Amino acid sequence: MIDAASMGGDLPVVPPKDNYINRAYSIKSWLLTKDHKRIAILYLITITFFFFLGGAFAVMIRLELLTPASDLVQPETYNKFFTMHGVVMIFLFLIPSVPATLGNFLVPLMIGAKDLAFPKINLLSWYILVIGGIFILYAVVAGGVDTGWTFYTPYSSTYSNTYVMAAAIGVFITGFSSILTGLNFIVTIHTMRAPGMTWYRLPLFIWSHYATSLIMVLGTPVVAVTILLVGLERVFRVGIFDPAIGGDPILFQHLFWFYSHPAVYIMLLPGMGVISELITAFSRKNMFGYKFVAYASLGIAIYGFLVWGHHMFTSGQSIYGSLVFSFLTYFVAIPSAIKVFNWTATLYRGSISYDTPMLYALGFIGFFLIGGTTGLFLAAIGLDIHVHDTYFVVAHFHYIMVGGTVMAYLGGLHYWWPKLTGRMYPEGWARLSALIIFVGFNLTFFPQFVVGYMGMPRRYAAYPDDPVWQMLNVLSTAGASILGAGYLLPMVYLPWSMRYGKYAPSNPWGATGLEWQTTSPPPTENFEETPVVTWEPYEYRPREEKVVVNKILPTD
Amino acid sequence: MAEAVHTTMEHPASAHAALQHHFENMEQQREAGTLGMWIFLVTEIMFFGGMFMAYILYRSYNADAFAAASNRLNVTMGFINTIVLICSSLTMALAVYYSQVGKRKMIVVMLILTMMLGTTFLVVKAFEYYDKYEKSEIPGRLFPSRPFNWYAEEEHGKQVTQEPARDAATERNPQAVPTGQEQKPDASFASRAEMFFFIYFAMTGIHALHMVIGIGMLIVLTIMAWRDRFSPEYHSPVELGGLYWHFVDIVWIFLFPLLYLLGAHGISGGH
Amino acid sequence: MNSLFLLRNFPLFPDEGSTVARNVDGLFFFITAVSAFFSVLIVAVIIYFFIRYRRRSETEAPQPIEGSNKLEITWTVIPFGLVMIMFLGGAYVYFTMARPPRDTMDIYVVGKQWMWKIQHPEGNREINELHVPVNTSIRLTMTTEDVIHSFYIPDFRIKQDVVPGRYTTMWFKATKPGKYQLFCAEYCGTNHSGMIGTIYVMEPADYEAWLSGGAAEGSLASQGQKVFQDLACNTCHRSDAQGRGPVLDGLFGKPVQIQGGQTLVADESYLRESILNPRAKLVMGFEPIMPTFQGQVSEEQLLQLIAYIKSLGAPGEQQQQGSINTPQQSNQRPTSVPTSAAGANRGGAPNSNQANTGAANQTRTPARQGNREQ
Structure with missing residues (x-):
């Protein structure tokens, strides 16, 4: 039975007297905090800023593409827009999005720890992200970068006259932020679980963050050294990737995608973890096939390292290399499919509520289905040759990144908003914005599949004057403006709710999970007493027998 | 870790002074620190791995230029440095040992010895770099460097500029080539040789940077040891420092044969 | 399948202008069908569950369900089988794209920021235009002077990156005369979106007429021969095996033994x-x-040189070159440098040259000093 009092049904809710937010108010208490929850808030503010910065570039891109000619801006400027859109969104928003905010906040709470294993390193990783962000901002303000977020050589190393160095240094630095975050998570999950919190009792959010952290730790250093080499090549003018003097530009692509393909899973896996939490909480069911979902996360992380070559089917790599990469790529499809099937099965005979986070979860599954199945098109080499570097690819990865990750991020943000702030968000506005985002997103990106298969290459400031192509691009731009409005709404009502929202009870959703056992917002030390876990994950039903037991030992 | 569960959030007064607030006990704290350092070292392996990858690939593309360029490195200095680092690993291991048994003076002595050996390494490295500077073998365009065309010069017995006496090793170049022909210096070869030096400087430079960071870390550890912070119960900083130091040594153990020895002194120019 | 064929004529679908286009589209429709079927199925199931199992009271607590290994195995094995079919389909289509038929017409492409420079074997040159005959297998050998570009013809469903410092190749066989769009698909700098062009697929007679309109400088191979002589390559690479360099006649497409004992094929790269x-x-x-x-x-001269070297092995020269060259009998060949190789390469696959398998392997006689012309 769900305890009605814990849901805030009858009793008036009062905010906890001592929590991590009201402990101290000075700016210094925030900037020098070692509390993972406060650092999560710092991250939240930072990446929200970068999200809207990257979004502003997206607006410019879509406006330019309203007409076939490059009339709004010069091609030069357009190239800078899409480059900075990519760089800002990927390195400063998507990669830190779920792990650095929700993950930072929730990993210790969910496993019953007082903090991450290395609080100072956690704060350091935020500062590193900010410093990297400043370098990238400098590149933006000083005049922009025009290499594309992929920094392909020899264009980036030899030919581009833009602020490649500043952007490259920024990317290099932000890499260390995610390395340190990943390291912190792995160590925390290994060594700081509360008594009774065995591996198979971990929430799936933790499993997916564990898998993500593995990728962060193993992949990020490789792109760091790759970007470093590009930077050195620009400074010293030595051709490590310049074919004119013996270098190999394809080596850059190998090294770059060795990280950047797994990086896709850095962005996606935490989102999948969020969805697992949402689906179980809003259907009040345990996860169907818990272990399969948990190991699917690890499987995706591991396979993710074996498939980078599928970005290079047209690069002239060997035929057999391409075959192997294509073959392995299809293996990634399996754990992804397992997750979707298990989420669906979890709904069976559940008690499904239509709260906003669940709407986001539903949207996530829909987008992920489209994004995932179009991945099947791209993995088939013969087909990829045609659609590679077209809008088909652009649509595909936006379905995964924006449709997947951002939906999960927003869903998670709403779900844990009461825990983060101690206030409820306005449900009606939130549902409305979820709906707007769903419609706007599809309208923006679905036409891009069509125009992509027709052959429109990506990164084109101007495209052939074909009425069908223009129609599809206009649809896409119209969708983008709806999508933009959908994203702006939470920017209004979420801050509003921090002041005017209803006080949140400690467990407004009636969810399991240790984070709901403490107050909203939690105290600095997370729990009044170290929790002892005696129940299985997502144990919604037999709660009468196995209530939360806080093992009490005599204090000395 | 489950045996001692504290109920309140404050540690009891009996807890070790070095126990951080968010750990339950020293054991947990030590475990976390060790695991963290190992994971950090894994990221370091991946970091160097990218460069090793580039090195191996280019070596296979440009075997001749790389072998000849490798010949220009001073094997004696490289060998001395290898010995120096192996010794420093030994002293570091001893420092860890003494910290486990709690001999404060010996920890300090061993840490200082390790630092001295590390500094020796860096000084020798600096001499090597200076030698490259003297011979104008710094890649890139920041320093005035001759084009890396000494290979072609040797073959054709021409001196383009006055350069210091050649290494004994390159004099042994076995290939006698018909003399007296008109031939331009081989630009293609030179740029490939330059590539070798670029990779050499990138890898040894980043390795040296790790050494510098390591020495900074040793200074902190020495001060801590001097102030008697360590005890058989709490010595994980020394252990973690040791792990890092050994890792940096091991990287050199790979760098030395790859850069200085591999294929260099036999096959050079062997056609 | 009828509806699918209708879709091919729909304006939202690109033309099928080459032999591989049909295969690519077939694969596309197959994967679309499978994906759509499963996506619709899953979405339908989810929506059904959403309605059927909506929360009816706040205190509802549904029965937990642990999972089912049978189901897990089912939805692992079935998708795996399906994606393996997709993999095989993709690989099959790819093989038809990646392996040119034996009998191709070779055209050379040099990319440059921001234009495509094209050389025909007959010596015709074009920029951002490519004229080809219909129903002929065309093989493009491509490189670039600066950054990476990518040669993309959407209606032919083919694309190949053009990488500095090496040759990449692609081939196609156009099935319908007409004009087709050419794009650069790999971002290459400021005017990337201006690096576009047109492919003109022509009836063979029209193509011949077009060919005869250009080529003031002679065939590509003869241009290459001129470069060969200007650079004095012929002082060492003599056809009589007396030179200091290997004999190049009949070299192309043959195995070569290199230092270290490896053997490789003397191709363009x-x-x-x-x-x-x-x-x-x-x-x-x-x-x-x-x-x-x-x-x-320059890259273009390199391609001319290569066209020249290829022409040296053309069947027309075959009879003069005599039998298989062994290291000992290497100096019995006529000394004349072939000059009439122009166009001889047309239609003749280099590999069809059977007689000279040993040509590249010959060991040079000791270099004779004093025989230099430089």
């Missing part, structure tokens, strides 16, 4: 590397005396 970086893969038995020509020949 090998010839290119041997001109720019002669020491990299030295022919067995020769001294590393050839200087690099890096920076001295």
